Amino acid sequence: MSIIPTSELIEKLKKGDRRILGKAITLVENDGEGKVELLDYAYRTMREDCLVLGITGAGGAGKSTLIDKIILAYRNQGKTVGVIAVDPTSPYTGGAVLGDRVRMGMHSTDTGVFIRSLGSRGALGGISQASKDALYLYKSFGFDVILLESLGVGQAETEINDFVDVTVVVLVPGNGDNIQMAKAGIQEIADVFVINKADKPEAETVYIQLITSFDNLPENLRPYVVKTVATENRGLDELLKCIDLALKRQLPNRFRKKKERVKCEIASGVRRRFDEVLSLRVQDMLVPVLVGNLTPFEASKQVSSKIRVEE
Amino acid sequence: MSIIPTSELIEKLKKGDRRILGKAITLVENDGEGKVELLDYAYRTMREDCLVLGITGAGGAGKSTLIDKIILAYRNQGKTVGVIAVDPTSPYTGGAVLGDRVRMGMHSTDTGVFIRSLGSRGALGGISQASKDALYLYKSFGFDVILLESLGVGQAETEINDFVDVTVVVLVPGNGDNIQMAKAGIQEIADVFVINKADKPEAETVYIQLITSFDNLPENLRPYVVKTVATENRGLDELLKCIDLALKRQLPNRFRKKKERVKCEIASGVRRRFDEVLSLRVQDMLVPVLVGNLTPFEASKQVSSKIRVEE
Numbered sequence: 001m002s003i004i005p006t007s008e009l010i011e012k013l014k015k016g017d018r019r020i021l022g023k024a025i026t027l028v029e030n031d032g033e034g035k036v037e038l039l040d041y042a043y044r045t046m047r048e049d050c051l052v053l054g055i056t057g058a059g060g061a062g063k064s065t066l067i068d069k070i071i072l073a074y075r076n077q078g079k080t081v082g083v084i085a086v087d088p089t090s091p092y093t094g095g096a097v098l099g100d101r102v103r104m105g106m107h108s109t110d111t112g113v114f115i116r117s118l119g120s121r122g123a124l125g126g127i128s129q130a131s132k133d134a135l136y137l138y139k140s141f142g143f144d145v146i147l148l149e150s151l152g153v154g155q156a157e158t159e160i161n162d163f164v165d166v167t168v169v170v171l172v173p174g175n176g177d178n179i180q181m182a183k184a185g186i187q188e189i190a191d192v193f194v195i196n197k198a199d200k201p202e203a204e205t206v207y208i209q210l211i212t213s214f215d216n217l218p219e220n221l222r223p224y225v226v227k228t229v230a231t232e233n234r235g236l237d238e239l240l241k242c243i244d245l246a247l248k249r250q251l252p253n254r255f256r257k258k259k260e261r262v263k264c265e266i267a268s269g270v271r272r273r274f275d276e277v278l279s280l281r282v283q284d285m286l287v288p289v290l291v292g293n294l295t296p297f298e299a300s301k302q303v304s305s306k307i308r309v310e311e
Numbered sequence: 312m313s314i315i316p317t318s319e320l321i322e323k324l325k326k327g328d329r330r331i332l333g334k335a336i337t338l339v340e341n342d343g344e345g346k347v348e349l350l351d352y353a354y355r356t357m358r359e360d361c362l363v364l365g366i367t368g369a370g371g372a373g374k375s376t377l378i379d380k381i382i383l384a385y386r387n388q389g390k391t392v393g394v395i396a397v398d399p400t401s402p403y404t405g406g407a408v409l410g411d412r413v414r415m416g417m418h419s420t421d422t423g424v425f426i427r428s429l430g431s432r433g434a435l436g437g438i439s440q441a442s443k444d445a446l447y448l449y450k451s452f453g454f455d456v457i458l459l460e461s462l463g464v465g466q467a468e469t470e471i472n473d474f475v476d477v478t479v480v481v482l483v484p485g486n487g488d489n490i491q492m493a494k495a496g497i498q499e500i501a502d503v504f505v506i507n508k509a510d511k512p513e514a515e516t517v518y519i520q521l522i523t524s525f526d527n528l529p530e531n532l533r534p535y536v537v538k539t540v541a542t543e544n545r546g547l548d549e550l551l552k553c554i555d556l557a558l559k560r561q562l563p564n565r566f567r568k569k570k571e572r573v574k575c576e577i578a579s580g581v582r583r584r585f586d587e588v589l590s591l592r593v594q595d596m597l598v599p600v601l602v603g604n605l606t607p608f609e610a611s612k613q614v615s616s617k618i619r620v621e622e
Contacts, residue, residue: 043606262600262607266593269611282577289573295354300580306621
């Protein structure tokens, strides 16, 4: 991919070269040479005080428009913004690349904004390795605010929670999934609910259903709820205010979250390397299982018995 | 959980004791004693000729009603039906158990139907270990048709595809997620699309959008599309016919799918055992990383270097 040596890449990153940030992400995403050095550099130099905002929501919720407006709102506060967007594209298409160009749109001349789309493969309800890696690079690059768009799956998945400071869940009135989503555990990961397209007549119903669903939660654990009409810039100030409040509430969790991130990161690196060895052993067992000499469960026991971890 | 010895459990399963099937699933789901023997037994005795039908779709699509009617339609053909339902419940609630009672409803007196709800934890867009295990037990118990309900995540995830013969995706008119879902790769895993609530005026739009989205596919790869009104039993005959056609089309893939299942099963067994060891090693590395002596990436390299797989 890149013919620039990693040391030079790092020098240019230090100087704040946005074009090089793009190259660095591509290198890391493609497991290019120098990936580990680059991530080590990013990890050692990353800002710990930036705001990492997770944004999720079902399709059709107007998430992209809302993200556009959130970017503008932070830019008006003089803050730099990095966006990691995950496109729900088929693994069979190259949608992520096209998405980049379309989505940069209104921000393409603003040097205080950087948007990168990443494929969502392997990130169902969680956070892909590519997004995690990009997050280190963004933090090291020094953005004040990092928006991490994730896929709305209407399902509790807490891993991503450890990688963001505040999670915003976008709902839209008249979508049957709304309340189901709120019930299906996303309530436990949402810090702020946004009811977007709040000028729709059904908005009030969604609002009341949502608020009511928090009845059993202690007051200091109830998510904030904000109504917005992103296309008309309505509710954005209040949303940013709620994000601030949610961040203050989350501050005591920062160290715990960091610990979880570190654990998750070490483990996933080991698992990735282990999986390469494992696939060979699985292949060895395939025929004995297919001919009926072993069940898959016996086969995995046999493989496991050959794994040693030295002290 | 169970105080019945595994050998006795197996004897009773052989006799077709449905109550014992329920106990066996609970034992396996809870990693109870005798789990491996039970799964070995199920694997060695399972029917290879039953129809495993995956049913997925966004919330609010009327999936439960449709599943009810599909059960009845197969029962009318004299076939026995086992259902593995995955409830999108929060990990914080015990919803799966309640769901069981509610959903058995109209079938509770029919001994040719067996329904079991399982938690969806760790099954995002895929298939949970508990569902896979239940599937072996169902196949061994001898159902003619097994319905495996999975979570609609609007996302391509192909693993589940290897565990079912035919995948039915349920859409509902007027839900913004429909076409997004169809675009987001689910098209690649769907054998049959059902447009439920087809009496809604928007149904025709969804139908045409859907059919049009297949334009680029070769004819023999285009999913079947059926309109149903499950509440009125409309379209069920056609749906079963399309499932039959889809099964015939899938028959050449059966051996390949079996191979993938076996690989997936061996690997996941090994990974589960490995994860127990891994978590201890990760814990050892936590402090060096948190104090800044190592990055998580260096730490995972160090852990990996200590893993040996004997020949």
